[in-house]
Amino acid sequence: VSTAIAAGQRAYELDRKHVFHSWSAQAQIDPMPIIAAQGSYVWDGAGRKLLDFSSQLVNTNIGHQHPRVTAAIAAQAQKLATIAPQYANDARSECARLIAERTPGDLNRVFFTNGGADANEHAVRMARLHTGRYKVMTRYRSYHGGTDLAINMTGDPRRWRNDYGNSGMVHFDGPFLYRSVFNSENEQQECERALEHLERRVALEGPSTIAAIVLESVPGTAGIMVPPPGYMAGVREICDRYGIVFIADEVMAGFGRTGKWFAIQNFGTGRHGTGASGATGNDTVTPDLITFAKGVNSGYVPLGGVAINDAIADTFADVAYPGGLTYSGHPLATAAAVATIEAMESEGMIDNAARIGSDILGPGLRDLAARHDSVGEVRGLGVFWAIELVADAATKEPLAPYGGSSPAMNAIIATCKENGMLPFANFNRIHAVPPCNASDDEVREGLAILDRALDVADTFMK
Numbered sequence: 001v002s003t004a005i006a007a008g009q010r011a012y013e014l015d016r017k018h019v020f021h022s023w024s025a026q027a028q029i030d031p032m033p034i035i036a037a038q039g040s041y042v043w044d045g046a047g048r049k050l051l052d053f054s055s056q057l058v059n060t061n062i063g064h065q066h067p068r069v070t071a072a073i074a075a076q077a078q079k080l081a082t083i084a085p086q087y088a089n090d091a092r093s094e095c096a097r098l099i100a101e102r103t104p105g106d107l108n109r110v111f112f113t114n115g116g117a118d119a120n121e122h123a124v125r126m127a128r129l130h131t132g133r134y135k136v137m138t139r140y141r142s143y144h145g146g147t148d149l150a151i152n153m154t155g156d157p158r159r160w161r162n163d164y165g166n167s168g169m170v171h172f173d174g175p176f177l178y179r180s181v182f183n184s185e186n187e188q189q190e191c192e193r194a195l196e197h198l199e200r201r202v203a204l205e206g207p208s209t210i211a212a213i214v215l216e217s218v219p220g221t222a223g224i225m226v227p228p229p230g231y232m233a234g235v236r237e238i239c240d241r242y243g244i245v246f247i248a249d250e251v252m253a254g255f256g257r258t259g260k261w262f263a264i265q266n267f268g269t270g271r272h273g274t275g276a277s278g279a280t281g282n283d284t285v286t287p288d289l290i291t292f293a294k295g296v297n298s299g300y301v302p303l304g305g306v307a308i309n310d311a312i313a314d315t316f317a318d319v320a321y322p323g324g325l326t327y328s329g330h331p332l333a334t335a336a337a338v339a340t341i342e343a344m345e346s347e348g349m350i351d352n353a354a355r356i357g358s359d360i361l362g363p364g365l366r367d368l369a370a371r372h373d374s375v376g377e378v379r380g381l382g383v384f385w386a387i388e389l390v391a392d393a394a395t396k397e398p399l400a401p402y403g404g405s406s407p408a409m410n411a412i413i414a415t416c417k418e419n420g421m422l423p424f425a426n427f428n429r430i431h432a433v434p435p436c437n438a439s440d441d442e443v444r445e446g447l448a449i450l451d452r453a454l455d456v457a458d459t460f461m462k
């Protein structure tokens with residue numbers, strides 16, 4: 001242990017000298033050394049054990065150091081550590097089969113990328129070439145990645161300083177009842193008004209100019225706003241009416257997070273009466289393209305991709321697809337994905353995520369909401385939940401401004417860490433996002449720590 005702590009100290013010193021960090025003012029950060037991880041836990045630079053209730057960036061869907069996956073990576077490294085994308089490779093082929101078999105409809109082919117942002121870049125490129133159109137519509141309160149196009153698809157403040165006004169993106173408002181911009185009183189109104197708004201925006205922008213509508217099936221970092229029943233079905237209808245490609249970004253929501261392989265599988269095709277968990281069997285809204293990354297291999301080796309339906313794949317049957325990457329379908333990454341998908345299946349992790357959501361995490365968070373005035377709303381499904389914190393319950397004034405932090409949020413995050421838990425925090429929200437294979441006791445431990453952190457949050461109420 002002391003060797004690991006010394007290594008952590010050296011990692012910290014070298015980090016501060018040489019590492020340039022994402023999204024940060026470099027002089028103002030203080031990165032926590034992590035010296036080990038196992039299952040739902042990590043150990044910090046002092047050797048202290050912390051519950052990873054963030055699943056890192058909501059990607060370690062099977063927890064840390066799953067032996068089946070680390071063994072598969074080691075075995076693949078011994079056998080064939082790398083191979084260029086133009087060759088057929090067993091790890092890549094098997095990975096593509098396993099994904100194609102789990103996506104809805106006829107999304108039968110997979111283009112592999114290195115992560116989520118480039119998956120979205122390629123999905124948009126495919127949609128533009130398939131339709132011959134340029135504009136792309138995405139919602140405010142979304143995150144689609146950090147590369148130039150993906151950050152412009154994004155509807156959050158990280159886009160602002162990256163937006164030069166020529167990306168072809170058009171943003172619209174999606175459903176979010178708690179902060180409804182449509183003045184809705186219930187989910188059905190919110191659904192109908194959000195769909196009317198989208199269709200009006202399509203009409204005014206010019207349907208013949210719009211290549212794609214891109215939506216996170218359940219927006220993640222932006223706040224885990226589960227779409228109301230009928231919304232995704234309505235978006236599918238709008239896309240069909242105007243020949244627009246429907247792209248579901250499942251980078252964060254996919255691979256078990258919502259208690260289904262893909263979050264879109266929570267949404268039935270009916271405009272009314274089916275919604276979260278309303279989909280049955282094959283009655284699932286089917287997008288034309290699904291982008292994925294993160295949970296596909298629990299983040300053990302970088303991997304992302306686009307699952308492609310037959311119509312779009314056919315566009316590139318006799319005309320070359322103008323795009324590629326040196327590491328497309330890298331054997332270490334795809335071998336890790338094969339082992340991850342097999343482990344998720346054989347250990348029943350998808351069902352576990354659904355059960356945790358309905359039996360433990362959901363009820364536990366609702367109980368916290370009832371006892372803490374600072375909780376404006378809790379919402380989510382599976383192992384994908386947000387706690388929306390407010391300074392004033394009546395006005396819903398957020399506990400930190402949109403795009404910012406606050407002394408209150410900093411105190412809440414610090415309390416979580418002091419009590420042995422890593423939270424996922426964004427603006428005025430804490431997300432409860434344990435791995436899909438978290439145990440009941442681990443989730444209860446996380447809830448108990450959140451209870452203490454919310455005591456602190458309550459002291460900041462107006």
Ligand code: PLP
Nearest residue numbers: 115116117143144145251252293
């Ligand atoms: N799309 C969504 C929904 C995401 O949550 C993320 C990352 O958080 C991305 C895309 C970008 O993925 P990556 O960071 O792997 O490029």
